[in-house]
Amino acid sequence: MSPALTIRPYSEGALSQAAAKLRAGELVAFPTETVYGLGADATNADAVAGIYAAKQRPSFNPLISHFPDRDAAAKHAVFDDRADKLAETFWPGALTLVLPRQTDSDVCELVTAGLPSIAVRVPAHPMARQLLRAVGRPIAAPSANRSGRISPTTAGHVAHSLGNAIGMILDGGPCGVGLESTVIDLTTDRVVMLRPGGITREQVAEILGCDVVMAETDDTAPKSPGMLTSHYAPGLPVRLDATTANPAKYGNEILLAYGDCNTKGFDAVLWLSKSGDDREAAANLFAKLHEADQPRFDGIAIAPIPETGLGLAINDRMKRAAAPRTPHPSP
Numbered sequence: 519m520s521p522a523l524t525i526r527p528y529s530e531g532a533l534s535q536a537a538a539k540l541r542a543g544e545l546v547a548f549p550t551e552t553v554y555g556l557g558a559d560a561t562n563a564d565a566v567a568g569i570y571a572a573k574q575r576p577s578f579n580p581l582i583s584h585f586p587d588r589d590a591a592a593k594h595a596v597f598d599d600r601a602d603k604l605a606e607t608f609w610p611g612a613l614t615l616v617l618p619r620q621t622d623s624d625v626c627e628l629v630t631a632g633l634p635s636i637a638v639r640v641p642a643h644p645m646a647r648q649l650l651r652a653v654g655r656p657i658a659a660p661s662a663n664r665s666g667r668i669s670p671t672t673a674g675h676v677a678h679s680l681g682n683a684i685g686m687i688l689d690g691g692p693c694g695v696g697l698e699s700t701v702i703d704l705t706t707d708r709v710v711m712l713r714p715g716g717i718t719r720e721q722v723a724e725i726l727g728c729d730v731v732m733a734e735t736d737d738t739a740p741k742s743p744g745m746l747t748s749h750y751a752p753g754l755p756v757r758l759d760a761t762t763a764n765p766a767k768y769g770n771e772i773l774l775a776y777g778d779c780n781t782k783g784f785d786a787v788l789w790l791s792k793s794g795d796d797r798e799a800a801a802n803l804f805a806k807l808h809e810a811d812q813p814r815f816d817g818i819a820i821a822p823i824p825e826t827g828l829g830l831a832i833n834d835r836m837k838r839a840a841a842p843r844t845p846h847p848s849p
């Protein structure tokens with residue numbers, strides 16, 4: 519599927535077209551002050567799966583949700599005093615906060631990668647803010663480049679990298695910062711920098727009046743989830759590439775099924791995608807893993823999923839779910 523690409527500079531019409539596309543579940547690249555983002559409705563798992571398909575990312579790391587202001591973000595994330603101080607000082611701007619997720623947030627689990635936390639940011643770019651306001655929903659947006667390529671700071675970079683995979687780019691000229699936002703984790707008592715970026719460690723430390731620990735160098739600090747082998751690991755053991763049931767060996771398993779796999783003999787079956795559609799399976803992945811993770815089963819069996827398209831990222835995540843457990847950072 520390669521929709522014809524439209525690149526539109528700022529106008530009321532361009533903004534309302536972009537907002538309508540996002541609300542309809544399509545992808546739109548838009549400028550922020552850091553880099554161009556590849557946006558999708560964060561409450562629509564199928565749209566978010568489209569981000570991974572377009573970027574050809576080989577793994578599902580959690581994505582940042584973007585909001586027009588702090589109060590919109592607070593519907594989805596729980597702000598403590600530290601979060602409020604940082605938001606007051608640096609928002610709108612190049613700072614992302616990882617906070618506990620509100621229990622009634624409708625941001626889909628593919629955005630948060632099944633975690634109980636959520637990364638939120640209020641960008642400063644006027645076009646981004648106007649767009650976010652017009653959409654009225656959280657927008658998940660990683661940088662608008664193919665995986666492994668340099669971050670896009672002009673509409674031309676986006677077109678070059680993703681032009682045949684997305685339908686629309688809002689052109690806001692070159693990005694001012696040119697470096698992704700700083701990611702600060704506030705889900706523990708400590709203040710941990712998960713990703714350095716536009717706002718410095720010293721700036722954050724000065725506002726909070728405490729140390730900021732670097733995740734990359736401090737072994738006791740929580741790491742960015744992509745770096746944890748078994749981040750979101752279910753409680754039950756996970757068996758990959760399960761082609762047949764074997765209760766004598768594995769007990770009563772629930773099968774996460776895909777395409778024309780063999781479902782015979784399993785205790786229960788949950789479909790990732792009946793038609794063998796990798797995008798549907800990606801959209802379902804974390805929700806189904808959670809649903810399967812019930813103590814009445816002895817294990818979760820995963821049907822074989824072809825290593826093509828989003829299958830790569832799905833299998834990467836399943837391998838992490840099946841990996842020997844590393845302790846989670848304490849909440």
Ligand code: TXA
Nearest residue numbers: 552554555580581582635636637659660661698699742
């Ligand atoms: O400047 C930016 O931040 C750009 C523009 C488009 O806003 N966006 C961006 O988004 O870089 P993304 O989704 O690629 O950044 C994700 C970063 C990763 O380092 C990821 O590990 C971290 O945020 N992250 C997201 N959710 C998290 C969570 N729940 N816990 C810990 N880290 C999280």
Ligand code: MG
Nearest residue numbers: 660661669698
């Ligand atoms: Mg990126």
